[in-house]
Structure formats: structure tokens, C-alpha cells
Amino acid sequence: MEEKTKLTQTGDRRDEDGWADPGQKRTVYVVGHKNPDTDSICSAIAYAYLKSKVNDSCHYVPARAGQVSAETQYVLERFQSKVPRLLDNIGTRVKDMEIRKVPGVRSDISLKDAWTLMTTENVFTLPITNEENRLQGLITINDIAQSYMERHDSNIVSVARTPYRNILKTLDAEMVVGDPDGYFDQGKVLIAAANPDVMENYIDEHDMIILGNRYESQLCAIEMKAGCIVVCLGAPVSRTIKRLAEERRCTIIVTPLETYAVARLINQSMPVDFFMRKENLMTFRVDDYTENIRDTMSKKRYRDFPILDKKGHYVGMISRRNLLGVHKRGLILVDHNEVSQAVDNVLDAEIIEIIDHHRLGSLETMTPVYFRNQPVGCTGTIIYQMFCEQHVEIPPDIAGLMCSAILSDTLMFRSPTCTSMDVNAARALAEIAGIECETYAPQMFAAGSDLISKTPEEILYQDFKKFEFGDLNLGIGQVTSMNADELQNIKSRLLPVLEKALDGRDTNMVFLMLTNIIEESTELLCCGKDSDNLVEEAYHQKVAGGSARLPGVVSRKKQLVPDFMAAISRLTAV
Numbered sequence: 001m002e003e004k005t006k007l008t009q010t011g012d013r014r015d016e017d018g019w020a021d022p023g024q025k026r027t028v029y030v031v032g033h034k035n036p037d038t039d040s041i042c043s044a045i046a047y048a049y050l051k052s053k054v055n056d057s058c059h060y061v062p063a064r065a066g067q068v069s070a071e072t073q074y075v076l077e078r079f080q081s082k083v084p085r086l087l088d089n090i091g092t093r094v095k096d097m098e099i100r101k102v103p104g105v106r107s108d109i110s111l112k113d114a115w116t117l118m119t120t121e122n123v124f125t126l127p128i129t130n131e132e133n134r135l136q137g138l139i140t141i142n143d144i145a146q147s148y149m150e151r152h153d154s155n156i157v158s159v160a161r162t163p164y165r166n167i168l169k170t171l172d173a174e175m176v177v178g179d180p181d182g183y184f185d186q187g188k189v190l191i192a193a194a195n196p197d198v199m200e201n202y203i204d205e206h207d208m209i210i211l212g213n214r215y216e217s218q219l220c221a222i223e224m225k226a227g228c229i230v231v232c233l234g235a236p237v238s239r240t241i242k243r244l245a246e247e248r249r250c251t252i253i254v255t256p257l258e259t260y261a262v263a264r265l266i267n268q269s270m271p272v273d274f275f276m277r278k279e280n281l282m283t284f285r286v287d288d289y290t291e292n293i294r295d296t297m298s299k300k301r302y303r304d305f306p307i308l309d310k311k312g313h314y315v316g317m318i319s320r321r322n323l324l325g326v327h328k329r330g331l332i333l334v335d336h337n338e339v340s341q342a343v344d345n346v347l348d349a350e351i352i353e354i355i356d357h358h359r360l361g362s363l364e365t366m367t368p369v370y371f372r373n374q375p376v377g378c379t380g381t382i383i384y385q386m387f388c389e390q391h392v393e394i395p396p397d398i399a400g401l402m403c404s405a406i407l408s409d410t411l412m413f414r415s416p417t418c419t420s421m422d423v424n425a426a427r428a429l430a431e432i433a434g435i436e437c438e439t440y441a442p443q444m445f446a447a448g449s450d451l452i453s454k455t456p457e458e459i460l461y462q463d464f465k466k467f468e469f470g471d472l473n474l475g476i477g478q479v480t481s482m483n484a485d486e487l488q489n490i491k492s493r494l495l496p497v498l499e500k501a502l503d504g505r506d507t508n509m510v511f512l513m514l515t516n517i518i519e520e521s522t523e524l525l526c527c528g529k530d531s532d533n534l535v536e537e538a539y540h541q542k543v544a545g546g547s548a549r550l551p552g553v554v555s556r557k558k559q560l561v562p563d564f565m566a567a568i569s570r571l572t573a574v
Helices: 038-054 070-078 111-121 141-149 164-170 215-223 239-248 259-269 290-299 320-325 379-390 396-409 420-433 437-448 456-461 484-504 531-539 556-573
Strands: 005-007 013-015 026-031 058-064 125-129 135-140 174-177 189-191 208-211 228-231 251-254 305-308 314-318 330-334 350-356 370-373 464-469 472-481 509-516 521-527 547-551
Touching: 026 038, 038 058, 038 070, 038 330, 038 379, 038 396, 070 396, 070 437, 111 125, 111 141, 111 164, 111 259, 125 314, 135 141, 135 305, 164 174, 164 251, 164 259, 174 239, 189 259, 208 215, 208 259, 215 228, 215 239, 239 251, 290 320, 350 379, 379 396, 379 420, 396 420, 396 437, 420 437, 437 472, 456 472, 456 484, 464 556, 472 484, 472 556, 484 509, 484 521, 509 531, 509 556, 521 531, 531 547, 531 556
Parallel strands: 026 058, 026 330, 189 208, 208 228, 228 251, 330 350, 350 370, 472 509
Antiparallel strands: 005 013, 125 135, 174 251, 305 314, 464 472, 509 521, 521 547
């Protein structure tokens, strides 16, 4: 597969998607949840850096499962860190399969050569390509078999416009008169088994006559304006016959084979172009997801499917069997452990590790994995501890990212999720990064709370997560700000968007937390059947105009979600 490659900072060669060439290190992506917050992005970058320092057997790539928020963008720019590459689907692709490098052949090769190549390569399908390596057609063993079993037309060799070079090679023959680069494209193929008096009755102009060393038969065929005579058993051709053939423009071919062998093999000299499938070819691209091609492959009765690269050039072949041995993409999850929050097709990946600080979710793995989950306020705190445990020095830029993650997730130590471990980690990281938490945090929050310039959809989904509670699916977003007026101004713009989210996200209820960091309170916007009842059951607060005031509630993870779970349990138990 000839993909455009590039050198990474580690020196290994990778394609445009970050995939290593064969023989290079395996790529493992470190990624947070959808609609990533600052912790999700910064922890992915920091943990990928840590893994690359303690384990050089893989190439660890930080990634994101959605667009970065204004706050996160500020943090990345502040510490001169690149935005991680977007990984919106971790599903396996065609290039993760074992693509068989079946060589492409030209459309003028003979059926015999095609059969020989199929036998040598142990394949059932040959791709036909042009000089630019673009797919022109396919020929299968069945196509070749049908050319013998279903073709009884004596004109078939000329109708197929068979090159004389194919005939010479197939019959191991020599052309003594004629142009080897020419084509047999008119007439039928006959065997001169009768005497010349009878031959005159069935030889037409341009026919190919298979015969022996009888001078009279050769002379009769030429006089009847045959286009070609094939002399068997290597019999010599007289100068008179050669001269007459040149005058009458009759090609003479001499083969060491007997008449029966020539008659049996002549059809094998026809070009594959005449028999190959040219229309409605079922092809796949190297970047196609296997989940998308699986149904197509199962519904088609083809044995093999050609693969093309991004530019449409032929790469190789796959079959249904290759789907069984597909190489899953390596994945490390940070800041989440639920399928609903993970990158699309997460279950098709090989999950290697999970680093998180949330409740245990619905994610299941095929094999045991390293799972580290601690009741702290931020994933960045856990990763800081892992740096210390591994005795890996933290660069100032990485320290700044992790400190930002902690300050963001703990709302500058105001969130009830915040622990002494979060505070100690943030202080230590701030010293390495050369910042002051109390000075830097308001700047970071201010950069992220520029809500007026954003659309309601952008505001809702900038930090939006889905949760499963039994048969209920809840979508919960959160907007934090240090400005009460700013939160109040966007409220009226957001209420209509909640209805759309309810319709398009396969959720039963949608909530949006408008959290005031300074006042340490939240106004909760509600939408969906029974959403009012759920809020009133959880907080004993009346919902009016689609919203409810929740003093002291600032954490989705430690306050809202657990309170909702308890309320749902009580309501379903009634």
C-alpha cells in the first residue's frame, strides 16, 4: 500500500492518519470523552507523554473525541501545546485488516497466464489494472472456467481480439510469417482434418486453420484467403508456402504441439479483457470502517474485494475471512468509563487502560485491563500521582496542563469533589509551571465563559454527557461562569435548544447546569417527560418555567448524578 507518510518526532514513519508503517511501533490513542472538557484534553496529553517515557514498545498519541472548548483552547495556547488530533471513531478500518498484495495485471494477458498467476499466488481473483495502477476489472477462476464450459463459438478467439503474442506464448510457437504485434480479430478457428477438396467448402476469408505438414492443405488454406495457419508438430514450412503467405498476407505460426493440444489451448490465448468484469465493481477504500463494509460483504456473493487507496489506486484484495483477523486499534481512556460518553465504536477497539475519577459505568472489555479509578476531583490529579510513582520529571508545559485540568474540574477548589490530594497536586504543578493558582484560574475561567459569542448549540454541547440509569437515558450539560449576569442572559436562548436535544439524542430527559462559581450554586434547566418530577424528588425544589434553583450544587459528578440516581430508585420503587 503506497500511502503518503511522514516522520514523527520520535522518528518512526507514519501515514497521514498517524498509523505506523508495517514493522514499526503500534499506535495507541489516549483519548477522553465526547464533548471534552479541559481535564479530558489535558489529561490525554499528559498521560500520552508519561506513557511514552515509561514504555517505548508503543507510540502513544493524545487525541480528542470532540471539539475543544474556549477554556481548553486558552489553556493549550497558554502552555504552547498543540490541539490533539480528532478521533471521532475508533472503529477498525480496512487498513487494519490483512490486505493480500495480489499483483495487478494488464488486460491483454492471456487466460493461460492469468490461470498460472492465480495458481502461483494461490488466489481466486485477479485484479486488472492500467499503467497508473487504477483498477480496470476483475477476473476469477469461475470466469475462466465459464470461458471453456459455456463458449462453443468458433469465432470467439477473433471476437476477443486475441494478440498474436498471446497465441505464440500459449502454444510455445514461432511466427515464421507475419507481425507478432498484430491481432487475430477476424474469422473463426478450424482444424483442417479433411482433404483440400472438402476444405474449400468451409474455409472463409480471415479464418485461422490448424493443420499439419501436408503441403496441399497449407496451400489450400492460403489460397482460400485464410488469415493465419498454425502448423503443428514443428513441421518445416517450405519457402514456396512462406512466399505465398507473405503475398496473400497470411500469418504462419509453427508450434511443436500436436493438433489436439493446439485445439485445446488456443482459447487460453484469449485476453482476460474479454472475460473480466468491468462494470459495477464492488471496491473498498483503505479508510473505510469495517462495520460499514461487513454487511456489504455478507450480501455479495463475491469471494474477493479490491481495496483502493485515498487516490483511487489499487492496493490489494480482502475476503470475508480477513474480517476475522482484523487488528483492533489500541486505546487508553481517560476521564470516563462509559460507552455513551466514549468515542464511537469504542467496543471495536482494544482498550488497554482506563484512568478515571467517575462512577463505574457501562463499559465492558473482552480481556482484563489496567483500570485506575480514584475518588478525587480530577483525572489530572491521578496522572500527577503516576508521574511521581514512576519518578518521571514533569516538564513545565505538561505541569501547566495538569494544573489547569485540576483547577477547572474542581472549580478552583470550590467543588465538593475536590480533595486535599487535588489541592496538593495543583499547588505542586503550579510551582513547576511557574503560575499562581489564585491568579491564573480566574483568567482561565474568564476565557472559557465568553458565552455571548457562541450559539446555543455550542453552549449546550461544550460539556455535555449522557448517562444511563436503567431504562432511562439522561443528557446533562454544564456551563460554568464567574459572571451571574452572563448566565442569566443565555438562559432564554438555551431553553428551546433543550427540546431539540431531546428529539435528536435518543434521550428521555435533558438537563443543563448553569453554575455560578462565585456563588457556588446552579440554576438547572430541565426538559423531557417527568424531568420536573425527578428534580423535585431529588432536591425538593419546585420547577418553574423549565428551571430550578439549586443552592450549593456545583458538581455534576458528585452531586447531581448521585442525587438523580437515588431519586430514580425511589420513584421506580413506588
